[in-house]
Amino acid sequence: MTSKTNADIVDTVPHAVTEWDRIPAKRYYDPDFYELENKNLWPRVWQMACRLEEIPEVGDYTVYRNLDQSIIVIRTGADTIKAYHNHCRHRGVELVNKNGKATGGFICPFHGWRWDREGNNTFVFQEDAYSEANMCKDDLALRDVRCDTWGGCAWINLDKDAPPLYESLGRFAKQMDLYKVDELQVEWWYAARLPTNWKLAMEAFMEGYHVATTHPQLLPPGATSRPGEAAWVKLPPEMIMGSWWTTMPPKMPEEIDSGMFIDNYIDKMNELHEGMGGMLAKEEIAVAERLRNTELPRNTQDALITWRRMLNQAMTDDYRGKGIEIGDLNAIDAAGEASSVNFCFPHYFLLPVHGAASSYRIRPxxxxxxxxxxxxxxxxxxxxxxPVPTAPTPKAHDDPQWPEIPKQDYSNLPRQQRGLHTGDFEFMRISKDMEGLISNYQRLIDGYLAGYPSDKLVDAVQEVSGPIDRAVEDLGF
Ligand code: FES
Ligand SMILES: [Fe+2]
Incomplete structure (x- = not known):
């Protein structure tokens, strides 16, 4: 594929992506590349720091750590969240080391200096013993970190010059707002330690191409991945993007039996629910159950479209009937904005299949x-x-307790990391049509590593966040 990578990126970034459908393997293990990310990428990007349910009441705080940075995120009012660098202004002790409630503010455990929730210093033990210069109130105040909220989460950015959060989230936020994802709340929260570079772990979720082989149980009902068995069914793209079988238009016979199709579909819903331990809620399967005896058209394409519209309507109505807010799922389809698997640069994912969702965050x-x-x-x-969610103790990638689907993804990743080292494996060969997101976000990383200013990168930041299963795109820098 033609290389259009800027000369200054090629000159300054080791292992830069120069052929856009080839990703150099060393980006996933070279310590110098990792150090460059730590220096030039992470300090400049919006990072999902916590779910707002973690800090439901005024004074509640939590700690977000990434690399050597530690940040306190605190609710200072019903609708205000602030963030501070997590260090005592005296001799640098981390003020807090886990979530809690700042009832009377923060007290350093070393010599007892104090701050209120707004970050103002309120007490220095034996203040007279310090020079005036060291007791300047502004200097003693906790150091603010940029913080904003969106989608039920607090986000931080260490860069004062970065564009505002909502602008940076681009199409991702606009699409997810249609679903009203800010109404979502935590059912459970798990964590895994993976023996894998953080980018490699993310890329396992950037394409649906792996589904047929890694998660064959998720193929659409009646579909096959075997060559020559049936024709691809043509569906409007939003139906593909809004379903859990992203990328692949279902390969199915031209005509289907209504009863058998719906039975299969509900079986698949159960499989997804069990396999993800969520993503598709039990209550949503109950809604589908009520439609079990519907008569669908014989033509497969018409049947799939009819079924999705009915299901969308029934789910929207069911949620709203219970007083629960949700976007109009059929209106989202009609607007061409349905998207069930979405990446948010640099390290967050949101996967709303219908009303429920799964979400991921990956940290190096x-x-x-x-x-x-x-x-x-x-x-x-x-x-x-x-219940207020608290950070989980990370489990091993091969812990038997993982639900089936993450277990399948996690089983590939350590093997891939090891494989990258062997036999001079130089670069990954990615599909320019289906795995393009992997190239797009990696080349955006190169823009950061080359030290490009925010105004040069902002369009690309907006472009890269959004649906997975993308083509390789020109990022405009
Ligand atoms: S280090 Fe915090 S009060 Fe001394
Ligand atoms: Fe997967």
């Missing part, structure tokens, strides 16, 4: 290790009191 722990967090998110009635 070293050149060849990462922390992969998963949330199951659901919609609950407004008056339902939910």
């Amino acid at each position: 722990l070293g050149p060849e290790e990462c922390l992969f967090e998963l949330w199951s998110l659901k919609r609950y009635p407004k008056d339902e009191k939910r």
